[in-house]
Amino acid sequence: MASTTPIDTPPAPPAKSSPGGxxxxxxxxxxxxxxxxxxxxxxxxxxxxxVFLTYRATLAxxxxxGNFLTTFDWNPAGDPPxxxxxxxxxxxxxxxxxxxxxxxxxxxxxxxxxxxYAPRRLAAPLAYVVDLLAAVPSIIYxxxxxxxxxxxxDGLNLWLDQYFSWTYIFDQTQPGVARNxxxxxxxxxxxxxxxxxxxxxxxxxxxxxxxEEAALALGATRWEVIRMSVLPFGRSGVISASMLGLGRALxxxxxVATVLSPNFVMSLHLLDPGGGTFAQNIAAKFDEADQFxxxxxxASGLVLFLLTLLVNGAARLIIARRKEYSGANA
Amino acid sequence: MSNAHSGAAGNGPAAGPxxxxxxxxxxxxxxxxxxxxxxxxxxxxxxxxxxxxxxxxLSQRGLPRWAPAGFAAAGIVIGVAVGAGAGLQSRVQxxxxxxxxxxxxxxxxxxxxxxxxxxxxxxxxxxxxxxxxLAVIPLFSLLWVTVSRGMKVLxxxxxxxxxxGVPSSQAGGGVYHALIGTLEQxxxxxxxxxxxxxxxxxxxxxxxxxxxxxxxxxxxDVMTGIPSIVAxxxxxxxxxxxxxxxxxxxGSLALAILMMPVVVRSTEEMLKLxxxxxREAALALGVPKWRMxxxxxxxxxxxxxxxxxxxxxARIAGETAPIILLVFGSQLxxxxxxxxxxxxxxxxxxxxxxAGEVASIDRAxxxxxxxxxxxxxxxxVARGIARWKAxxxxx
Numbered sequence: 001m002a003s004t005t006p007i008d009t010p011p012a013p014p015a016k017s018s019p020g021g022x023x024x025x026x027x028x029x030x031x032x033x034x035x036x037x038x039x040x041x042x043x044x045x046x047x048x049x050x051v052f053l054t055y056r057a058t059l060a061x062x063x064x065x066g067n068f069l070t071t072f073d074w075n076p077a078g079d080p081p082x083x084x085x086x087x088x089x090x091x092x093x094x095x096x097x098x099x100x101x102x103x104x105x106x107x108x109x110x111x112x113x114x115x116x117y118a119p120r121r122l123a124a125p126l127a128y129v130v131d132l133l134a135a136v137p138s139i140i141y142x143x144x145x146x147x148x149x150x151x152x153x154d155g156l157n158l159w160l161d162q163y164f165s166w167t168y169i170f171d172q173t174q175p176g177v178a179r180n181x182x183x184x185x186x187x188x189x190x191x192x193x194x195x196x197x198x199x200x201x202x203x204x205x206x207x208x209x210x211x212e213e214a215a216l217a218l219g220a221t222r223w224e225v226i227r228m229s230v231l232p233f234g235r236s237g238v239i240s241a242s243m244l245g246l247g248r249a250l251x252x253x254x255x256v257a258t259v260l261s262p263n264f265v266m267s268l269h270l271l272d273p274g275g276g277t278f279a280q281n282i283a284a285k286f287d288e289a290d291q292f293x294x295x296x297x298x299a300s301g302l303v304l305f306l307l308t309l310l311v312n313g314a315a316r317l318i319i320a321r322r323k324e325y326s327g328a329n330a
Numbered sequence: 331m332s333n334a335h336s337g338a339a340g341n342g343p344a345a346g347p348x349x350x351x352x353x354x355x356x357x358x359x360x361x362x363x364x365x366x367x368x369x370x371x372x373x374x375x376x377x378x379x380x381x382x383x384x385x386x387x388l389s390q391r392g393l394p395r396w397a398p399a400g401f402a403a404a405g406i407v408i409g410v411a412v413g414a415g416a417g418l419q420s421r422v423q424x425x426x427x428x429x430x431x432x433x434x435x436x437x438x439x440x441x442x443x444x445x446x447x448x449x450x451x452x453x454x455x456x457x458x459x460x461x462x463x464l465a466v467i468p469l470f471s472l473l474w475v476t477v478s479r480g481m482k483v484l485x486x487x488x489x490x491x492x493x494x495g496v497p498s499s500q501a502g503g504g505v506y507h508a509l510i511g512t513l514e515q516x517x518x519x520x521x522x523x524x525x526x527x528x529x530x531x532x533x534x535x536x537x538x539x540x541x542x543x544x545x546x547x548x549x550x551d552v553m554t555g556i557p558s559i560v561a562x563x564x565x566x567x568x569x570x571x572x573x574x575x576x577x578x579x580x581g582s583l584a585l586a587i588l589m590m591p592v593v594v595r596s597t598e599e600m601l602k603l604x605x606x607x608x609r610e611a612a613l614a615l616g617v618p619k620w621r622m623x624x625x626x627x628x629x630x631x632x633x634x635x636x637x638x639x640x641x642x643x644a645r646i647a648g649e650t651a652p653i654i655l656l657v658f659g660s661q662l663x664x665x666x667x668x669x670x671x672x673x674x675x676x677x678x679x680x681x682x683x684x685a686g687e688v689a690s691i692d693r694a695x696x697x698x699x700x701x702x703x704x705x706x707x708x709x710x711v712a713r714g715i716a717r718w719k720a721x722x723x724x725x
Binding site: 025027028030031032034035036037038039040041042043045046048049052053055056105106107108109110112113114116117118126128129130132133135136137138139140141142143144146147148152155190193197221222223224226244247248250251252253254257258278279282283286291294295297298301304305308309311312313315316320 | 420422447448450451453454455457458459460461462464465466468469471472475476525526527529530532533534536537538542543545546548549550551552553554555556557558559560561563564566567568570571587590591594618619620621623624641644645647648649650651654655676679680683691694695698701702705706709713
């Protein structure tokens with residue numbers, strides 16, 4: 001709603017006249033100090049997160065007998081402690097990429113539906129329904145996925161294996177329950193749909209109306225209007241929306257922890273159970289971890305932190321380059 | 331928000347097909363659709379095969395308005411026929427066949443009767459509708475499953491008892507301790523995060539200039555994307571260094587970190603909506619800036635701010651990962667958030683799910699129903715407030 005009202009409030013100009021205005025108004029100094037302090041506090045929190053995680057992580061990594069980046073094992077309690085993030089990094093990226101591949105086209109479709117196709121009076125309520133998807137807590141997605149979705153996907157897995165096993169990734173070498181990366185990817189896709197949709201929708205609604213009407217006047221069909229004027233205009237917005245979704249998918253914990261049956265094998269057979277992600281590994285291994293084990297988990301969390309920081313930062317930079325997108329409020 | 335798509339959506343489903351023909355025909359009424367094409371215009375003389383190349387008349391043959399409904403009916407008939415004929419068990423497969431049949435029929439018929447451009451347009455319309463339905467299915471499935479399975483155990487007893495002394499394989503027990511935990515942890519997190527978030531938003535909108543404001547904006551955005559488990563690990567690192575025991579408070583701190591950026595973003599948006607005239611009027615009367623903010627700006631935006639805070643609460647109420655790391659979980663009632671392990675609703679769901687017994691999974695669903703009801707009610711109320719008290723800018 002906020003986006004179209006053309007109030008780009010410049011920070012209210014008149015009061016900032018520091019030479020004349022500072023007539024001993026204590027309240028002003030205190031209040032502006034407080035609000036500035038809060039802003040700084042947020043920056044400090046971000047910085048301390050990075051510093052603390054790095055500190056604890058170095059404690060753990062310095063005693064790691066394996067290579068932290070390439071070891072296929074997680075055994076910080078072993079006699080020579082050996083642990084590495086190779087499988088976790090792989091699993092995190094693979095599950096998120098599956099989620100993106102599924103979610104982005106659907107989300108763009110929904111965004112177009114809401115911005116250009118839905119009956120006008122229904123558009124806002126329908127958008128709200130999609131936003132409700134984002135309100136569902138992730139643990140509920142988790143148990144819904146594990147107890148309801150997984151049995152349903154068994155059939156799909158068999159079918160994919162039967163007809164698409166030549167693609168290698170859909171080759172199911174260990175038949176079993178569908179607690180695999182593919183299921184996780186589907187679940188993550190559902191979870192990141194709302195954010196991709198809402199950011200894309202904002203962008204699509206900001207397409208200059210003249211462009212669309214010009215296309216219509218030339219006799220374009222609605223789909224041609226979308227292809228010629230809406231999609232090109234919205235491309236960078238959709239890209240950054242996808243990256244925001246990617247950031248969510250990378251860090252999702254509970255949905256993965258409940259659905260996946262993890263192991264420390266790196267496999268591109270998406271239908272085979274196994275694999276793991278950073279967040280899932282932390283949630284699963286935390287109970288049995290001693291202090292050193294926790295530091296090791298913190299080390300893996302640091303990698304996750306940097307990964308999401310990178311992805312989110314890039315997404316925000318793309319958005320910021322076109323300032324008029326207020327997709328950031330998603 | 332609504333003005334941008336009125337050009338396309340306002341004309342209804344007939345806008346596409348009518349467009350090219352009607353514009354040449356009667357420029358004054360481009361939206362009247364096929365009726366104008368077949369009525370007053372030159373009679374469609376071309377035969378059924380007159381494609382776009384050999385079009386003789388100015389108006390074009392068009393399918394009637396009910397065509398999509400007809401296609402859908404045909405698709406469903408084919409889906410049912412093939413499904414029943416081939417003896418397919420799953421109704422999902424029937425539905426998929428029906429959808430594919432619908433798409434094929436509508437594309438083929440439209441490209442035969444109208445032309446391939448219109449056919450593509452219809453195809454795109456159908457695909458976009460399908461996308462939307464695809465997103466709605468999981469939402470309703472999830473809500474339905476949670477409600478239907480959760481109702482089994484949910485009763486006043488469940489809400490008013492803890493799990494003390496109840497083995498996970500047995501029925502009984504309840505969610506009271508987890509409810510208390512959730513309310514306290516979320517409450518403390520709100521008390522910490524809301525003032526900081528509000529003040530930061532005030533800073534960004536009313537005072538912020540230069541590099542610091544830019545940095546804060548950027549990092550608030552980035553902070554929105556911090557995975558909840560990383561926030562948990564951060565507090566865990568502090569706990570490890572300070573030798574602090576797990577408690578509800580630690581969980582609240584992590585939740586507060588997750589809540590702050592959400593509050594900042596929504597409050598910022600709302601403060602930007604406050605008309606500048608109000609600020610200027612107050613300042614012109616000689617009101618100090620801080621009083622202007624407290625007495626004019628914030629009250630004007632209070633509806634939206636409340637909404638933002640409530641949505642943020644709804645978001646953190648469902649966070650599980652930090653609770654696993656920091657609050658440790660408990661079967662007993664512990665109403666002191668500052669000392670000792672606590673439980674919380676999402677943690678309780680996870681714990682009962684992991685126990686894997688029939689009775690415990692029933693409890694997990696019931697708790698999920700409680701949680702989802704809590705979150706959804708917060709959401710609905712928040713949106714309601716937003717609609718009621720939206721600042722009256724000349725929208």
